Amino acid sequence: MHKTPQVNEVNEFIEIASDFEDPLEVIREALSNSYDANATLVDINIAQDDEGQNTLIITDDGFGMDEDDLSSFFDLGNSNKHDAIGYKGHGTKIYYKSDKICVETVKDGTRIESVMDHPWTKLNNRKLPRYSIDETDTDEPSQTRIEVHGFQAGQGFDPQQLTYNKIEHYIKWKTIGGSTAWFFDDDFHEMDINIELSSTIVDTRDSVETDNRLKFPAENLDPDGEFVAEGMCKHYPPQELSVVLDDGRELSIEVVGMVGGKEARNKMQTYGKHSAQFGIWLAKDHIKVERYNDAIGADNEFFHFFFIANCQDLELSANREKIRNKSGDVYQAITDELDRYMTKVCQESWYRDYIERRKLEDKKRSVRSQENSLEERLARTQELGGLSPSNPAEVIAALERYSANGSPETVEIADFRIDEEVNAIVDTDEGYKNAALQVKLSDFFETETPLTNIDRFVCWKLGDRDALTRIERSSYLGEPIRFDFQNNVIQYGKGDPKTIPVLELDGKIM
Amino acid sequence: MVTDRMVSFDIIAEAGEARHGQLQINGRTLETPHLFPVVNFYGGGNEGALFGGGVHRTIKEFLAHDNEITAGEDYSDLFRGVMTSIASLTDYGIREKKLDWYLGKEIREWECFNSFDGMIFADSGGYKILSNGGGLEGADFEKDVDQDQALDMQLALGPDIVVNLDHPIHPDDEFEERVEKMKKTAANAARLAERREDVNGACYLTVHGYYEEMLERSFNLIEDELEEPIPEAFDGIALGSLVPRKDNVEVLVEAVSDCKLEMQQRGYEDLPLHVFGIAGNAMPLLVAVGADSFDSASYLHQAINGKYCVNLFETVSLDEADFDACDCRVCNDDFHVARMRNEMDNLYQKDILGSLAAHNLAIQQQELRKFRQLLTEGDQQLVADHLEEAVKDQKGFRKFVYQLINERINPYFEETDTTYA
Numbered sequence: 001m002h003k004t005p006q007v008n009e010v011n012e013f014i015e016i017a018s019d020f021e022d023p024l025e026v027i028r029e030a031l032s033n034s035y036d037a038n039a040t041l042v043d044i045n046i047a048q049d050d051e052g053q054n055t056l057i058i059t060d061d062g063f064g065m066d067e068d069d070l071s072s073f074f075d076l077g078n079s080n081k082h083d084a085i086g087y088k089g090h091g092t093k094i095y096y097k098s099d100k101i102c103v104e105t106v107k108d109g110t111r112i113e114s115v116m117d118h119p120w121t122k123l124n125n126r127k128l129p130r131y132s133i134d135e136t137d138t139d140e141p142s143q144t145r146i147e148v149h150g151f152q153a154g155q156g157f158d159p160q161q162l163t164y165n166k167i168e169h170y171i172k173w174k175t176i177g178g179s180t181a182w183f184f185d186d187d188f189h190e191m192d193i194n195i196e197l198s199s200t201i202v203d204t205r206d207s208v209e210t211d212n213r214l215k216f217p218a219e220n221l222d223p224d225g226e227f228v229a230e231g232m233c234k235h236y237p238p239q240e241l242s243v244v245l246d247d248g249r250e251l252s253i254e255v256v257g258m259v260g261g262k263e264a265r266n267k268m269q270t271y272g273k274h275s276a277q278f279g280i281w282l283a284k285d286h287i288k289v290e291r292y293n294d295a296i297g298a299d300n301e302f303f304h305f306f307f308i309a310n311c312q313d314l315e316l317s318a319n320r321e322k323i324r325n326k327s328g329d330v331y332q333a334i335t336d337e338l339d340r341y342m343t344k345v346c347q348e349s350w351y352r353d354y355i356e357r358r359k360l361e362d363k364k365r366s367v368r369s370q371e372n373s374l375e376e377r378l379a380r381t382q383e384l385g386g387l388s389p390s391n392p393a394e395v396i397a398a399l400e401r402y403s404a405n406g407s408p409e410t411v412e413i414a415d416f417r418i419d420e421e422v423n424a425i426v427d428t429d430e431g432y433k434n435a436a437l438q439v440k441l442s443d444f445f446e447t448e449t450p451l452t453n454i455d456r457f458v459c460w461k462l463g464d465r466d467a468l469t470r471i472e473r474s475s476y477l478g479e480p481i482r483f484d485f486q487n488n489v490i491q492y493g494k495g496d497p498k499t500i501p502v503l504e505l506d507g508k509i510m
Numbered sequence: 511m512v513t514d515r516m517v518s519f520d521i522i523a524e525a526g527e528a529r530h531g532q533l534q535i536n537g538r539t540l541e542t543p544h545l546f547p548v549v550n551f552y553g554g555g556n557e558g559a560l561f562g563g564g565v566h567r568t569i570k571e572f573l574a575h576d577n578e579i580t581a582g583e584d585y586s587d588l589f590r591g592v593m594t595s596i597a598s599l600t601d602y603g604i605r606e607k608k609l610d611w612y613l614g615k616e617i618r619e620w621e622c623f624n625s626f627d628g629m630i631f632a633d634s635g636g637y638k639i640l641s642n643g644g645g646l647e648g649a650d651f652e653k654d655v656d657q658d659q660a661l662d663m664q665l666a667l668g669p670d671i672v673v674n675l676d677h678p679i680h681p682d683d684e685f686e687e688r689v690e691k692m693k694k695t696a697a698n699a700a701r702l703a704e705r706r707e708d709v710n711g712a713c714y715l716t717v718h719g720y721y722e723e724m725l726e727r728s729f730n731l732i733e734d735e736l737e738e739p740i741p742e743a744f745d746g747i748a749l750g751s752l753v754p755r756k757d758n759v760e761v762l763v764e765a766v767s768d769c770k771l772e773m774q775q776r777g778y779e780d781l782p783l784h785v786f787g788i789a790g791n792a793m794p795l796l797v798a799v800g801a802d803s804f805d806s807a808s809y810l811h812q813a814i815n816g817k818y819c820v821n822l823f824e825t826v827s828l829d830e831a832d833f834d835a836c837d838c839r840v841c842n843d844d845f846h847v848a849r850m851r852n853e854m855d856n857l858y859q860k861d862i863l864g865s866l867a868a869h870n871l872a873i874q875q876q877e878l879r880k881f882r883q884l885l886t887e888g889d890q891q892l893v894a895d896h897l898e899e900a901v902k903d904q905k906g907f908r909k910f911v912y913q914l915i916n917e918r919i920n921p922y923f924e925e926t927d928t929t930y931a
Binding site: 234236237297336339340343344345346347348349350 | 902903905908909912913916917921922923
């Protein structure tokens with residue numbers, strides 16, 4: 001006995017339509033369909049009524065649809081488009097997430113009007129929705145108009161979320177509107193894109209008008225000026241890389257790109273963080289899909305780069321958000337070749353100069369901030385009337401000054417190791433002595449350092465006298481301690497206590 | 511002794527800084543760029559055992575055209591020029607009597623080596639002698655070695671090329687220490703120049719430094735010591751002290767390139783430039799910036815560590831070697847493949863590793879041969895293409911090659927009038 005596997009058609013429709021998570025993907029699919037239909041102009045109008053119901057109207061002057069094309073439009077996985085963006089027959093299924101789809105299309109003197117009611121409700125009630133077809137003769141030029149009513153946009157078309165900037169960025173980064181095909185001699189044709197949002201969504205401007213060319217900011221190779229690296233920009237001309245796989249198949253990778261500073265990159269349609277947008281993009285149909293920033297290696301920061309590497313041998317997920325054949329030899333060969341190409345970019349003289357210039361400018365900025373900080377320090381020093389140690393090096397300077405200006409005793413630094421508990425050896429009238437040199441004496445006791453090997457204390461100030469008294473009233477490391485600042489000594493230990501002289505420098509130097 | 515030496519270095523073809531030359535010394539000719547494999551002629555043994563030395567002995571069997579090993583095959587192309595150091599004479603803890611016996615005849619005067627007609631570059635062994643406190647140490651003797659003694663020992667080997675006893679510098683040297691070493695090297699160079707007539711062959715001058723300013727000092731100190739211009743006293747320049755930086759390709763390229771620049775500025779660019787102690791993957795890059803010859807024992811060291819060279823950039827463990835995929839003559843000889851596979855009876859480790867070392871050497875020599883052929887075309891782009899193809903899959907290494915090609919041969923991204931804004 002043989003059985004044929006069955007497909008649950010309703011589930012498949014729901015599955016594919018649900019794959020499209022971002023409602024803006026409706027714009028990407030509409031633009032792709034219009035481009036595949038050879039349109040030179042596409043208008044997308046998105047409106048929202050007072051109750052939050054969305055209506056999308058997509059109009060283009062492409063070559064329209066006949067009945068077969070319309071079947072492909074509504075069918076799942078039944079595209080009659082070969083070698084086109086929408087070859088899978090998945091994209092238009094995003095429209096099913098709506099209350100009504102109306103299609104009016106003219107092709108070769110025939111006008112078709114088609115309506116599908118409540119597609120999403122029906123699918124969720126486990127029924128396949130149906131669509132009507134009415135054909136009439138016409139002398140109108142070929143065109144298509146698609147209306148999608150009650151589009152389930154989630155938060156996507158929320159007036160709080162959607163802005164023209166966001167749409168423009170989406171078009172240039174995620175759709176055929178940001179195509180790099182025009183750099184190459186592919187079957188590129190120009191398409192003007194006009195997107196209008198109803199004033200209930202956003203009323204900051206009338207519409208987005210653009211085309212399907214990704215353009216880089218103007219080159220700025222060697223600007224004059226002190227802080228100009230952020231404005232530097234270089235274009236890397238379109239180049240076709242080819243790779244031959246072990247089985248003899250030849251892959252072609254079309255790469256074009258730029259390197260630029262933040263200011264230059266900001267001239268593009270960006271919003272948000274550059275680290276989330278720039279880098280090395282892998283693309284199919286010249287539409288960016290995923291980034292592969294490993295191509296530039298760990299020595300470089302990817303956000304300086306904006307490169308698009310298109311390869312038609314990449315396979316994409318249904319919603320075009322991911323590359324599917326990553327574990328195969330094709331992907332490996334593409335990324336290997338891209339690694340080589342990007343290594344050349346990174347070793348190129350201009351890029352190295354650009355990075356060097358950035359580094360120098362950063363240094364200059366740091367010198368400027370250093371100058372500001374020095375001014376502040378100077379003001380503080382003037383206010384304090386000269387040396388006021390805040391670190392051991394300054395205490396040493398104070399000690400030297402103390403010794404050089406007729407001090408009653410000789411205390412000179414013979415050895416100093418900043419990280420050691422007994423950090424100094426001082427040369428005194430009684431010979432070399434182990435010493436703890438502190439800005440504030442009280443800081444020494446906070447760290448509970450043993451006094452066993454300490455012969456002298458040298459400090460700028462005694463510090464927190466209350467804290468020292470508190471220690472005196474309890475004990476220090478289990479032994480009694482007395483701070484006798486009248487006589488400048490510390491008495492430590494039971495019975496015959498150890499006497500440690502303390503030299504406080506504050507007030508003793510000229 | 512007044513000699514009747516004949517030394518010449520002719521440049522046959524150039525491609526950018528890279529050049530294909532012909533070094534002729536007393537009737538022997540060497541095509542450059544060339545790799546002098548390091549060979550220990552004396553390894554503690556007697557003449558019947560080719561003076562021993564374990565794996566070194568097996569190498570000498572290839573070199574001396576021992577029929578049992580070479581089965582009539584001529585492997586002399588691997589050894590057209592070899593490097594041997596006087597410092598290696600005491601590697602095996604020999605007695606003084608034996609040392610005197612070894613030095614009693616020139617290498618080619620021994621019957622076992624009289625068919626060997628490769629060029630012999632006798633190194634003064636500066637690094638080893640210096641680290642030994644300025645001498646050589648055997649089982650029953652210690653011997654101070656100064657420039658005169660070093661030269662006497664070199665001459666006793668019957669060399670085609672000798673070099674002054676040098677005091678190699680180290681990257682960690684303090685400035686004063688480095689200058690002191692350079693001064694001592696310069697004094698030795700001057701002494702070698704004084705004894706120039708004792709040498710029936712070529713005299714090379716050692717210089718040291720990692721970048722232009724250091725090399726400039728090294729050359730200046732030598733010029734100050736010499737009574738005649740460098741090209742009148744010496745037939746070649748040998749750049750030393752690079753071994754501690756052998757894994758830093760950028761440093762190697764800069765050192766060789768800057769040495770070349772110094773030579774050009776001083777008018778010695780027609781002298782051959784030898785690079786001491788470096789071979790392997792850096793070699794093609796150093797050829798591209800003007801090096802003419804190299805010496806290295808890396809082919810032996812790799813073998814001793816059980817490493818089989820797949821090409822200049824990759825090694826695999828001997829167990830994983832695919833001999834069928836290699837077109838070198840050693841791997842096309844069933845006898846040597848059987849030895850490397852350890853499939854023969856009564857094999858010593860030296861036999862297995864000796865064949866492996868010969869293969870590793872063949873790979874390095876093959877690469878330089880390809881380079882010489884490319885250079886003959888005189889087309890820099892061919893050199894660039896070859897280099898680029900060679901490092902295609904060497905992820906960490908290729909950036910150095912791309913940088914070199916981009917900066918010195920052909921920029922990858924020329925300025926264009928077209929912008930894409």
